[in-house]
Amino acid sequence: MAPLEAPVEKWTGKIRELKLGSGGRKTITVGGGTTLPFVKFEGAQPHRPAIAIEVQDKEPTDWSEFLVSAWGDALKNPGAWAKKAAEFGADLLYIRLASAHPEASNTGAAQAKKSASEVLSAVDLPVIFVGPDVAEKDNEVLVAVSDVAKGQRVGLGNCVEKNYKTIAATCMADGHVAIAKTPIEINLAKQLNILLSDVGLSPDSILMDPTTGALGYGLEYTYSVMERLRLAALMGDGMTSMPMICTAGEESWRQKESKATLDVPQAWGDNQERSLIWENVTAISLLAAGADILVLRHPKTVVTVKAALDKSF
Amino acid sequence: MALTGIEIYKYLPKTNCKKCNFPTCLAFAMKVAARVVDITACPDLSAQSKAALESAGRPPIRLVKFGGDTHKVEVGNETVMFRHEKTFYHPPAIMVRIKDTASKEDIAKLVDEVGGYQVERVGMKLTMDGFAVENASKDQARFLEAVETVLAKSGLAVALMSDNPATMDAAVAKAAARKPVVYAATKENWSGMADIAKKHSCPLVVRDSSGLENLVALSEKVAQAGIEDIILDPGVDSFKSSIDSLTEIRRLALKKNFRPLGFPVMTFPGVQAKTTEEEAALAAEQISKYSSVVVLEHFSPALAYPLLTLRLNIYTDPQKPIQMAAGIYEVGAPKPDSPLCITTNFSLTYFSVAGEIEASGVPSWLLICDTEGLSVLTAWAAGKFDAERIAKAVKQFNVADKISHKSIVLPGKVAVLRGELEEELSGWKVLVGPMEAMDVGGYFKKTWKP
Numbered sequence A: 001m002a003p004l005e006a007p008v009e010k011w012t013g014k015i016r017e018l019k020l021g022s023g024g025r026k027t028i029t030v031g032g033g034t035t036l037p038f039v040k041f042e043g044a045q046p047h048r049p050a051i052a053i054e055v056q057d058k059e060p061t062d063w064s065e066f067l068v069s070a071w072g073d074a075l076k077n078p079g080a081w082a083k084k085a086a087e088f089g090a091d092l093l094y095i096r097l098a099s100a101h102p103e104a105s106n107t108g109a110a111q112a113k114k115s116a117s118e119v120l121s122a123v124d125l126p127v128i129f130v131g132p133d134v135a136e137k138d139n140e141v142l143v144a145v146s147d148v149a150k151g152q153r154v155g156l157g158n159c160v161e162k163n164y165k166t167i168a169a170t171c172m173a174d175g176h177v178a179i180a181k182t183p184i185e186i187n188l189a190k191q192l193n194i195l196l197s198d199v200g201l202s203p204d205s206i207l208m209d210p211t212t213g214a215l216g217y218g219l220e221y222t223y224s225v226m227e228r229l230r231l232a233a234l235m236g237d238g239m240t241s242m243p244m245i246c247t248a249g250e251e252s253w254r255q256k257e258s259k260a261t262l263d264v265p266q267a268w269g270d271n272q273e274r275s276l277i278w279e280n281v282t283a284i285s286l287l288a289a290g291a292d293i294l295v296l297r298h299p300k301t302v303v304t305v306k307a308a309l310d311k312s313f
Numbered sequence B: 001m002a003l004t005g006i007e008i009y010k011y012l013p014k015t016n017c018k019k020c021n022f023p024t025c026l027a028f029a030m031k032v033a034a035r036v037v038d039i040t041a042c043p044d045l046s047a048q049s050k051a052a053l054e055s056a057g058r059p060p061i062r063l064v065k066f067g068g069d070t071h072k073v074e075v076g077n078e079t080v081m082f083r084h085e086k087t088f089y090h091p092p093a094i095m096v097r098i099k100d101t102a103s104k105e106d107i108a109k110l111v112d113e114v115g116g117y118q119v120e121r122v123g124m125k126l127t128m129d130g131f132a133v134e135n136a137s138k139d140q141a142r143f144l145e146a147v148e149t150v151l152a153k154s155g156l157a158v159a160l161m162s163d164n165p166a167t168m169d170a171a172v173a174k175a176a177a178r179k180p181v182v183y184a185a186t187k188e189n190w191s192g193m194a195d196i197a198k199k200h201s202c203p204l205v206v207r208d209s210s211g212l213e214n215l216v217a218l219s220e221k222v223a224q225a226g227i228e229d230i231i232l233d234p235g236v237d238s239f240k241s242s243i244d245s246l247t248e249i250r251r252l253a254l255k256k257n258f259r260p261l262g263f264p265v266m267t268f269p270g271v272q273a274k275t276t277e278e279e280a281a282l283a284a285e286q287i288s289k290y291s292s293v294v295v296l297e298h299f300s301p302a303l304a305y306p307l308l309t310l311r312l313n314i315y316t317d318p319q320k321p322i323q324m325a326a327g328i329y330e331v332g333a334p335k336p337d338s339p340l341c342i343t344t345n346f347s348l349t350y351f352s353v354a355g356e357i358e359a360s361g362v363p364s365w366l367l368i369c370d371t372e373g374l375s376v377l378t379a380w381a382a383g384k385f386d387a388e389r390i391a392k393a394v395k396q397f398n399v400a401d402k403i404s405h406k407s408i409v410l411p412g413k414v415a416v417l418r419g420e421l422e423e424e425l426s427g428w429k430v431l432v433g434p435m436e437a438m439d440v441g442g443y444f445k446k447t448w449k450p
């Protein structure tokens, strides 16, 4: 028979390329796709999605025993944790400055500088820093970190609609990338990108966090918003074409399916196996929807998702 | 694919004879397109036009049914590339491969496990769909024995896998009442397999992993042999080509109305996997992206539950979140002095909370406020779960008549509503519960006081 004509769509846009890391630090570039994720017959995905591992600047108190046993004592120290994350195969690190949360230790700029320096000197991977997601605190700690990481092109977040100006200004001053986080809504995502651009931040220095719902806990909403953002970008909308980051690990490990070990219904199966697959399935399905950076928690999930990516490319 | 009025008009006699009770053929065509009247109301339509119309009006991806009375499966007939464009209609069947090289005991055990598996989520009972029984031994007697074991021990659907038409014929005959999937017609054996599928009116899988063109050629041959219920196996058992091939197939079917690929697709995500996690990963990708029958190599509850949950997520209608009716619900058998909790009518929220209250062993009243199907914080942020609405629900459902105390427990995530709610509900005490429902048992036992 006659050769099949591939059903290509004529996209006019492309996903922006975004580079993290500089000034002696390893670099990584994500984005750049001219087609939907993993659709090869139609275009290119020049950079494979990257795996970030989450690290916190204080020992987590509510983590599942399976995470705790996988990381061991490294959890007590951000530098050691970062090193171990690099050994476990992270392409970059996602550092949550959790100690600054008013309900945690309420630390401030000084501690943030210290934690950031520890991490930055422990590893040469690209790094993203996020605050405790409390507006004033985020500003305080991220400005401090920005200074320490000057010239190393780290990511700083989260910028939200009500609180983006300070972080954006800092990113511009020190050459960093802003993480723009919006609650699973395409217009809000686009709006925040516009706001950030309007204050002078280059669209090529923005990473979008569309907000992740875990498997069984809103995944489908995130999935569809990401697909819509991708499609809008490919159709030429330059204000939705920033690469996307998904906190798949954090969200799935918060859920009962990952945490519970007592009185678990029999049909849920083995606790450890299930919690690993929960994170894995959340991550893989968000990759299919267009994630460019996945933030994971369990080293085994990193192995599985990386194996999947190795085979995809 | 639904035809437009103009497309239908092309096939009509164009005499405007009004026998259909419409003034013109065009007017009639418009009404047919709007499904107000059936095409048969035109007495002058030629048999040829009728057939052409039927074929043009066929859905671009055929709905294929298999399975017996105890468990029917319907796959295919999807109409969009992305769930947000409308919705996905027919969730993929999730099946487990059974090789006839396994011992009879092992087969029986696996069938029991898979067949009996059921997990509850948002009030729905999720189950597996069936078994793909494979003639791995190449021995006919052994295969038939395995098929018999499967049929005897479970009512789920079956696919029968053998390359040998004679063996397949015997197996399909045994399983005929279950309407099994015949797997598979290949370049070599398609004619014999097509005969069997036709004889027993069973769906036939066509398999060719050497490229879509060859799959198309095979699908066309089988269709010409009179098989309508086809399932495609493009042989994607790796991340390398899964999304790529399955997107190409679906686009050709939906966008180009390309008939030879207008069928559901079957995939085997575990064939190359080194670990269960890897199998889960590819299965997750294929549930998200365009597989209609997913055959696993392994089964464990810890693998099944996340995959069934993903299937539920992806195949939920994005236009309407699954909701509960507002009202006062009894969890356990609450008495007048039992706790009263409030939550939203998003069914995921309701079932999380109701499930935990039940597990706590403390019977309670659970008041569901109409938040238009939104979760606690989403509803709160959208202004649909505020003191006013909660107070209204308390009054509307006469909650005070059921309980002897006057205290109500708020979800921890909306602790901020406490003050306002105390103002709205004068004489009531507003308590703040834990953030997560899973901590509600401890809260009832240690903290709660009306």
Ligand code: B12
Pocket: A182, A183, A184, A185, A188, A211, A212, A213, A214, A217, A218, A219, A221, A251, B321, B341, B342, B343, B344, B346, B348, B349, B352, B353, B373, B374, B375, B376, B377, B378, B379, B380, B381, B382, B409, B410, B411, B412, B413, B433, B434, B435, B436, B437, B438, B440
């Ligand atoms: C999925 C989702 C959506 C979906 C809606 C899903 C739905 N049907 O509700 C969509 C995409 C539509 C959406 C929209 C919005 N969202 Co939204 N969404 C989420 C997300 C990811 C998950 C929510 C969820 O389903 N949780 C699962 C359910 C089961 O949780 P739950 O209802 O809270 O119930 C738990 C507990 O509260 C507890 N519980 C419940 N009831 C009770 C009762 C008692 C007595 C007790 C003790 C416990 C208890 O038990 C449950 C299990 O532990 C969250 C972020 C996140 N990761 O959590 C954001 C989030 C809730 N959304 C948010 C926002 C802002 C919005 C929007 C307002 C954005 C906008 N401006 O458009 C809109 C509003 C909707 C609208 N305008 O129509 C914010 C809220 C911020 C805040 N703190 O106020 C969040 C937190 C995201 C964020 N970080 O910014 N969202």
Ligand code: SF4
Pocket: B012, B013, B014, B015, B016, B017, B018, B019, B020, B021, B022, B023, B024, B025, B026, B028, B041, B042, B043, B044, B045
């Ligand atoms: S009966 Fe048929 S031919 Fe006559 S007007 Fe109606 S559609 Fe036209």
